[in-house]
Amino acid sequence: MHITNSKFVKKHMTTLGLGLALLLAAQQVIAGTIIDVSQYGVTKNDGSDSTYQIRKILEMAKQQGATKIVFPKGKYDFYPDRAMQKNVYISNNDPGVKRIIFPLDGFENLEIDGQGSDFMFHGGVNPFVLEDGKNIKFSHFSVDFKRSFHSEASVLATGDGYLDIHIPEAFPYKINTAGILTFVGLQDSPPGKILIPKLERRIAVDNASDYQFKRLLEFDAKLRETAYMRKDIQTGNGLPAEKLPGDRNVRIFQKDLVATVGNIMTFQAKYRKYPGFVVSDSSDVVLDNITIHHAGGMGLLAQRSHNVTMQNSKVTPSEGRYVSTTADATHFVNCTGKIQLLNNLFENQKDDATNIHGIYVAVDKILDAKTIDVRLQHPQQYGFDFIDAGDTLELVHAPSMNTYSTAKVASSERISEEITRVVFQDKFDSRLQEGDSIAEVRDYAEVLIKGNTIRRNRARGMLLNSRGKTVVEDNYFHAPGSAILFEGDANFWYEQGGVSQAIIRNNVFDNSFYAQWGTGIIAVAAGIDNKYKESSRYNKNILIENNTFKVFDYAPILNLFSVDGLVFKNNVIEKNSAYPARAKYKHLFVVNHSDAVSIEKDNTFVGFEKSKEELTKFSTSL
Structure with a gap:
């Protein structure tokens, strides 16, 4: 019997408990086809946290082989408290333990269809992390964060070594006892959450780094673009500041501060922790009619994946902001097959529209005629795995960037997040020396x-x-x-x-x-x-x-x-x-x-x- 709209399930959701309701629905509805999230405790337009329900729905979808998860059009909110926690290495972004709202590990033949919905994420979370997936589609929804990881202010006045700025309420800040301007997160909880003041303060301290900034950049307020011939102003973790008369007016000090009155000064996020979509070791992935208003890093980061398409989509700021993503709109690392960017809008991101490249790894130590240790050099590449038995690697003279030979891998062992030990099938070219680089020869x-x-x-x-x-x-x-x-x-x-x-x-x-x-x-x-x-x-x-x-x-x-x-x-x-x-x-x-x-x-x-x-x-x- 098909009971997708069953009054019984709706009426008794709270008394049966979410787990039992999901079990009943799974037994009678899924049948390997479509899940409508509104039938499983996910509500819209009320600010409630849908994170836990989504985790259970994803588990059910995998067990039952569902092909589509549908969100009736509306606004859905997701908070970090009940998100899945996992250590994730994301190339060109900062690695670490992530709180993942949509953990998509090992899914195949699945579409997540928002039907025009808005997905609002709160705090330090990673919206979508897809690993080892196949034939996955994301369609018809937007991604935004209630509090962006960068901050913005309008320029009120300029002087020798200072700027007077007005900071909108959307970008909470404080001037600490040392007279340093720092930015903080919102006091942001789902309706009905019991607040424990001491715990809330501790969480705020733990997450303070999410809103640190490392440089300033001026945007032209009328053209809504980076100001003509302006460059980044490096700042470190904070700026000397003092409060001015007027609500949220502040004077910041640094000798090289320059701007035009009326323009917007943006505070660049120090870290890249929270890209919108992470696609790892997956194939045949499509983003269609997706809008990314904000992400704390790249909008889409695909690594070691085959056939990735983004089409009919947008990376664009939400109303009231000048910046969309805090780094590239899209980024592709060691990918194969086809990369397609079709009919998209990429605007106001804090770095490039796309960067498509492979990874070089430095030869750190030669152990014998078949064995070397290689080291990932940039901290935002730590933990990036791409060397497996059977792979062919090119040997590159680093100063000239010339490839002079190749070698086939017999085995590899990760020693640490920086070091991998590689054993080749045969003796490698005698020209290989410490300081050279290797890279994967691939499709x-x-x-x-x-x-x-x-x-x-x-x-x-x-x-x-x-x-x-x-x-x-x-x-x-x-x-x-x-x-x-x-x-x-x-x-x-x-x-x-x-x-x-x-x-x-x-x-x-x-x-x-x-x-x-x-x-x-x-x-x-x-x-x-x-x-x-x-x-x-x-x-x-x-x-x-x-x-x-x-x-x-x-x-x-x-x-x-x-x-x-x-x-x-x-x-x-x-x-x-x-x-x-x-x-x-x-x-x-x-x-x-x-x-x-x-x-x-x-x-x-x-x-x-x-x-x-x-x-x-x-x-x-x-």
């Missing part, structure tokens, strides 16, 4: 980035470093730094790059590179030591055609380093006066230590004072 992901809008964020548009075929077409870019950056390094982020085929066509680059992040609208770089710049060529085979570049001065359209093969053809370059021209830039095309670079004659230049011949000359400096 490098094919990348399709089509129909997206990228604008108003801090830093760059897209970092594209997959060795699979990469196509970027029909997108709109308005980024303050480089709209597109190809790079790779084995000396800081240890991100494996080196594109082998990239096509950039039919895009609009609308006055990108109007601020501080990058060296040109499209930049190609690599972390190569000066000694090897003449011989090393890291990125290859880049075609840039049929695009429109709107520019306001002579900053580089292309700034190339260590490229072998680039063609720039049939593009339109239009000069305008959208921003003040910068005198320091003299050349549209800067090329260094590269081969086979061609600026074709069919490119069109509109509105320039210089001749086409002058405009297309290569320079080796800005």
Whole structure:
């Protein structure tokens, strides 16, 4: 008998207890199909905590093989108290024990359909963590946090070494006894929670680091984008401050504080603990019609996963905020198959729209002719596992970024979160030395980035470093730094790059590179030591055609380093006066230590004072 709408279940939910109600419903409803959460104790639009019910529903769904979990349209709230706790390593974010609202471990053939719902998360939680999943879809809901992990303030006045700011109520703060401005969380609990003052104070202290900041950045209040030519102001964990007359008015002190009255000063979150969606070791994952208003880190982080698509979705601030995610909108690490970003809006995030790359690991110690210890170098890569028996690894000379050999893995053992011991099947190349790097040779992901809008964020548009075929077409870019950056390094982020085929066509680059992040609208770089710049060529085979570049001065359209093969053809370059021209830039095309670079004659230049011949000359400096 089908009793999805059973009055009995609804009426006696509290008396039977949630566990028994779920058991009764599971026996009579699931049958391997669709779960409507409203039938299992999940309520909407009342601020109540749905976390525990969701955990039980997920357990039931896995047991019964449900294919869809549906949330009737409404607002649902999730708090940390009853979230699953688990130690999670998330590349390019801060690792640690996470409180996970939707723990999706080992799920297959499941869709979570919000039907237009708003999911509101409270406190330090990780909304979605998918591990070892297959054929998973997230659709038709938004993700937001009641208290964002960054903070914002409007600029009231400026002076020598100080700013006067007004801090809205949405961003709670305090000035401590030492006269330091710090930000804190909301006093935020679900309706009906019994509050124990001493316990609440302890929790507030434990979570204080979630709202620490490390730098400031000014946003233009009218354009709702990073302010023209402003750069990050480094601050540490707090700023000297004093209260001013007026509600929530504060004066902050630091010698390099600069801003325009009326603009917005944003306080960058120190940590990346709470990305919106984490996808690990999974395949065939789709985000469709998802809106990410905020996350404490990346919006979507996919690692070691196969076939990941985000489409028809948005990363955009909620009303009243200037910043969406506190880091990249999307980020992909050591992924395979196909990465697709289709018809999305990425705006106002505090870093790039996407970064697609692999991982380099440094050779820490050579133990014998077959055995080495390798070390993850950047703290936000600690715990990242990618070396398994049977894998092939490339051996890379770190200063030149040249791959000189490969070796097949017999076994690997994690020694600590930084160190892994690797035993190869055969003796490795005798050129391998401590300080070199290794990376996985894999089915490098094919990348399709089509129909997206990228604008108003801090830093760059897209970092594209997959060795699979990469196509970027029909997108709109308005980024303050480089709209597109190809790079790779084995000396800081240890991100494996080196594109082998990239096509950039039919895009609009609308006055990108109007601020501080990058060296040109499209930049190609690599972390190569000066000694090897003449011989090393890291990125290859880049075609840039049929695009429109709107520019306001002579900053580089292309700034190339260590490229072998680039063609720039049939593009339109239009000069305008959208921003003040910068005198320091003299050349549209800067090329260094590269081969086979061609600026074709069919490119069109509109509105320039210089001749086409002058405009297309290569320079080796800005």
